Amino acid sequence: MDANIRREIILDNYQNPKNRGLVENDSDYVVVNSNNESCIDNLDIQYKIQDGVLVDIHFDGEACAISTSATSIMIRSLIGKTVEEAKKILENYEAMIDEREYDADLLQELNVYDEIYLQPNRKKCALLPFESLKKVFKQLNL
Amino acid sequence: MNREDFEIFNTGVIYFDNGATTMKPKQVVDSVVDYYTKYTANAHRGDYENSLKVDTEYEKVREKVQKLIHSEKKEEIVFTAGATDSLNRIVFGFMKNYLSEGDEVLLTKAEHASNILPWMRLAEEIGIVIRYIPLPEKNEVSIENVLKSITDKTKVISIAHVTNVLGDVRPVHEIGEICQEKGILFVVDGAQSVPHRVVDVLKDHIDFLAFSAHKMLGPTGVGVLYGRYDLLEKLEPTTLGGGMNASFLADGEYELKSIPSRFEAGTPNIAGVIGLGSAIDYLLEIGMEIIQKYEAELRKYLLNRLSEIPNVIIYNQDIESSNIAFNLKDVFAQDTAIYLNHYHICVRAGNHCAKILKDELHVANTCRISLYFYNTKEEIDQLIEVLKKSEDIFKVIL
Numbered sequence: 001m002d003a004n005i006r007r008e009i010i011l012d013n014y015q016n017p018k019n020r021g022l023v024e025n026d027s028d029y030v031v032v033n034s035n036n037e038s039c040i041d042n043l044d045i046q047y048k049i050q051d052g053v054l055v056d057i058h059f060d061g062e063a064c065a066i067s068t069s070a071t072s073i074m075i076r077s078l079i080g081k082t083v084e085e086a087k088k089i090l091e092n093y094e095a096m097i098d099e100r101e102y103d104a105d106l107l108q109e110l111n112v113y114d115e116i117y118l119q120p121n122r123k124k125c126a127l128l129p130f131e132s133l134k135k136v137f138k139q140l141n142l
Numbered sequence: 143m144n145r146e147d148f149e150i151f152n153t154g155v156i157y158f159d160n161g162a163t164t165m166k167p168k169q170v171v172d173s174v175v176d177y178y179t180k181y182t183a184n185a186h187r188g189d190y191e192n193s194l195k196v197d198t199e200y201e202k203v204r205e206k207v208q209k210l211i212h213s214e215k216k217e218e219i220v221f222t223a224g225a226t227d228s229l230n231r232i233v234f235g236f237m238k239n240y241l242s243e244g245d246e247v248l249l250t251k252a253e254h255a256s257n258i259l260p261w262m263r264l265a266e267e268i269g270i271v272i273r274y275i276p277l278p279e280k281n282e283v284s285i286e287n288v289l290k291s292i293t294d295k296t297k298v299i300s301i302a303h304v305t306n307v308l309g310d311v312r313p314v315h316e317i318g319e320i321c322q323e324k325g326i327l328f329v330v331d332g333a334q335s336v337p338h339r340v341v342d343v344l345k346d347h348i349d350f351l352a353f354s355a356h357k358m359l360g361p362t363g364v365g366v367l368y369g370r371y372d373l374l375e376k377l378e379p380t381t382l383g384g385g386m387n388a389s390f391l392a393d394g395e396y397e398l399k400s401i402p403s404r405f406e407a408g409t410p411n412i413a414g415v416i417g418l419g420s421a422i423d424y425l426l427e428i429g430m431e432i433i434q435k436y437e438a439e440l441r442k443y444l445l446n447r448l449s450e451i452p453n454v455i456i457y458n459q460d461i462e463s464s465n466i467a468f469n470l471k472d473v474f475a476q477d478t479a480i481y482l483n484h485y486h487i488c489v490r491a492g493n494h495c496a497k498i499l500k501d502e503l504h505v506a507n508t509c510r511i512s513l514y515f516y517n518t519k520e521e522i523d524q525l526i527e528v529l530k531k532s533e534d535i536f537k538v539i540l
């Protein structure tokens with residue numbers, strides 16, 4: 001991916017993230033907190049999962065440019081997907097961050113983090129929202 | 143000053159994270175290497191020459207610490223694994239027996255985790271009550287607020303001499319006098335003060351003092367617990383083993399060694415203690431007053447230069463300190479730190495282990511510059527140059 005485009009997408013998602021602000025008083029949503037143990041990112045991500053579909057996702061909190069943008073792009077990528085599809089994306093995304101083989105077509109915009117391995121101290125930031133996704137699946141036994 | 147003694151600066155690193163740990167001068171490294179290459183032996187054990195030398199060198203460091211913090215006796219100096227270890231021993235080895243349910247301990251919300259969490263656990267275990275001295279003006283501790291916070295139940299005040307986030311200096315002398323007058327024990331976390339200024343436990347009526355070697359040019363994994371002698375007599379060893387008992391019998395009877403040996407069970411961190419001794423020699427050679435004065439000057443220069451940059455927000459402008467806590471407007475602290483790292487400038491982003499301070503500061507995370515005597519105006523100039531062109535921060539870090 002072209003470096004300028006990559007940066008533009010990340011920056012746009014950092015400065016105007018998708019669905020920032022939690023939905024209040026709606027018991028259909030489950031909130032999961034993700035705080036990065038090795039740094040100071042602290043995000044609440046809120047999922048509405050119905051009939052095996054990720055119907056809606058919101059988030060709030062304070063985090064760095066990489067974590068925030070990754071959360072925003074994850075939200076864009078997952079809304080409307082089934083749990084199974086989301087798990088596939090999760091798997092391939094983790095593989096990309098870890099420099100293993102992955103299906104780039106599946107990840108679409110999430111490909112902007114395909115060179116994050118060059119900055120090992122930022123891998124955790126890029127993975128942060130997906131840690132919360134894993135947590136919510138575990139919590140709901142999905 | 144003294145940069146030639148620090149080999150690490152040849153790597154081009156600009157190190158402004160001295161609150162976290164400090165660089166080591168050649169003298170300290172050499173003293174550790176000498177122990178490992180010229181006279182390795184255990185302490186307090188053998189009857190041969192090298193072992194005797196180890197004993198002598200190890201015990202000499204106690205006297206150096208005594209001189210550094212102006213304690214009455216060298217037996218009042220206990221070597222520990224660091225400030226955290228020292229504070230835990232004070233709380234669980236002494237306070238657990240000394241305090242009872244309902245007794246109050248005064249802390250502040252700007253304390254390091256190691257001076258809050260042990261107290262929280264003690265509160266759970268025996269029902270002591272933790273109260274916080276309010277920090278309204280510039281987040282500083284005022285005598286007025288100390289006096290207001292003291293009740294009939296207050297038994298202990300435990301605070302940092304210098305905090306690790308804002309670096310503000312607490313009026314320990316006045317607080318020590320209040321404590322003495324009211325029969326309150328005064329515990330001081332000296333992790334950020336002993337490396338930078340004169341600390342005088344006698345003059346300031348400090349009953350317990352904790353600090354770490356690695357924040358004052360010394361090795362990691364070693365620190366000091368100072369306790370007034372009559373209090374150390376009541377301190378319970380939290381670790382038992384060799385080197386701390388005078389005798390023990392099969393029926394379970396045992397006798398402790400004298401103070402401070404009874405608090406140093408097992409083979410101590412001999413290399414660490416010897417390195418600490420060399421670090422103290424180094425600091426006292428320069429002089430703590432000179433270090434303090436130089437850092438104050440350097441901070442003033444840094445503040446002046448930062449004021450040239452409009453998008454820098456400073457959280458601890460008008461206080462005595464060798465730290466600066468700042469943010470770039472609309473930039474997350476960690477992104478700023480990562481940006482500076484691209485130019486080999488080390489600053490720390492975060493809440494600096496003082497996670498409840500955000501209640502007072504109304505900002506969760508900051509970048510912290512913590513200076514030491516080996517920092518220079520030239521390094522500050524480089525920082526300023528980099529901050530001045532920070533409008534392209536996302537080009538650099540993304």
Ligand SMILES: Cc1ncc(COP(=O)(O)O)c(C=O)c1O
Pocket residue numbers: 161162223224225226227254256257302304305306331333334354495
């Ligand atoms: C004020 C203060 N107290 C205690 C500590 C704990 O020191 P150590 O981690 O060396 O035990 C620190 C270290 O960051 C500190 O800044």
